[in-house]
Amino acid sequence: MSQAKEFELAGPPTDGITRVAFSRTADPLLIASSWDRHVRLYDVVANQQLARFEHRAPVLDCCFGEDQRHAFSGGLDRRVRILDLTTKDERELGKQDDAVRSVVYLPQAQLLATGSWDKTVRLYDTRAATAETSRTEQPAKVFALDAAGYTLVAAMAERHVHVYDVRNMSEPMQRRESSLKYQTRAIACMHDGEGYLSSSIEGRVAVEFFDPSPKSQARKYAFKCHRATVNGVDTVYPVNALAFHPIHGTFATGGGDGGVSVWDGMNKKRVTMWTGYPTSVASLAFSSDGRHLAIAASYTYEEGDKDHPPDTIFIRTLEDSDIRPKRPAPGK
């Protein structure tokens, strides 16, 4: 790892990082939520912490809203909050019946979706009188959520996966069972809306497509990653983080092995691999111009309460060769 390509963000969270997210602006801002009960805002270019929002309990997820001025957060305190990043104000959008595990903003629909351990997926509209506009019961606790366009994918305990069109939340568009045999860890939707990735605690990532036609379904596949042989034992790490590159459509995976890999899903090739982060990679985010990758190296408790390196956020400046598919996708 060359030093010039990567630097550590100053003033990192002081406990497990749950999410890093970039704003969609040219000079990227970064927000990070943490088990230390804070959401922090960073100026990545100046490497400076700009703001800090204290919550009552650990924050499990955060995301940017419409623009760089607003962010949303959810966590163990069951509250869904909107954070005004310029005035440093915050407002409660709603209270749920258990921890809010995931928040994801859908710019097209101008809605916030949350997934919670209270077994619901809810939509919030900041412009409405009562922000919570829909509540959909789920068969199990929601563990991961992501969206592209109007399509929302919720992954739950017991390997449930529901695909929704947020314009009609009464019925899931598709009810699926995860193709991976183990607990789902993360979900990431392709930016072109064709499909999504899911990862599991058992070092595996599945590439799936929404189109139910057999031809489309034949394209789905899964692959193993984030595994190592430690003292002669094949050790399998959870894949904690998934992130699609906004331009090239390649994607990055981060695992409990402290490694990040960039994959070319269409050609089924690994493009790059960076190993040796001090501890588990908890979250990954590409900046909207695709030039930076934020890597949250932060122990994710997969081995219980143990001593672990301090939590850090690395910002890596990407070369074209790090993220570009080696050859054009087949059929394009």
Add this chain to the structure above:
Amino acid sequence: MAKKKKKQPQSKPWCWYCEREFDDEKVLITHQRAKHFKCPQCNKKMNTTGGLSIHYAQVHKETLRSVPNAIEGRDTVDIEIFGMEGVPHEDLIAHQAGYSAANPPMPKRIRIDPGINQELTPEQLKEQLARHQAYVKGQAPAPAPVPPPPAPYGAYYGAPPPMPMGPPGPGMPPYQPPYHSPMGGYPGGPMGPPPHSPYGYPGAPPMHAGGGYPPAPGLGSGPSTAAVSATASPTPSAASSMPPPSTTAASVSASSEHATPTLPPPSAPRPPAVTSVGPVLVYDDNAVSVEEKRASLPQYRYIESN
């Protein structure tokens, strides 16, 4: 005549395909990858001819008939050679003969420890050497009929290619198959157990509908694709000294008569997945997420106050 180092007894490592000598086996392997195991069409470097020919067949839909840049007679794709592993015995001896002839101080060390060299008696060796020298001069009709040494030969396509370093361990970065063959190794990849379950994990609950993924075609480098073809035909070496495939792959499943915990001989050159312990999940609680567990710790517990 104390026992000498294994393999490459007296000469420097040399490349079977082009008879070139190297100071270091590492350099030899690099050379082979660059010269002989490189796909002529897309320049992808494979680890073995098996990997190359499978790559060629799957990616370019053509059959590879000869190893690139090999000297005549040495361009067969049927012999798996990796560094000095797998070099036909006769050629090894012939090379040494040539080598020692050219290097007078060496000749007395030409004797090869029979124990190391696959149970050939000295007589057989001498006979073989004589026959082969004759053959090299073009006087004998055919190469030695002696059965090939089992170890290197066991590794035709059916098995992972011979790896001089043994199973991928912490100490072998360059050829670590799981990382080296990105994504390609999906069904029954190099580290994976036999591919009879869709996800390659025996002993786990059966897959549900929609779970089976087809093997991804046209992928990966040598090791992984070699493993793919292992699904089609049983490994020829199964009959050799190696334990049955089910045990090598740490399978806990079906074939109960083979499911004895017999470990392969410690010296077995058979690479990955030989460990009797299956893959170990760092986090294996399928029902409860790490965040839920962490949230229950006293320092994080949230008590609703209002």
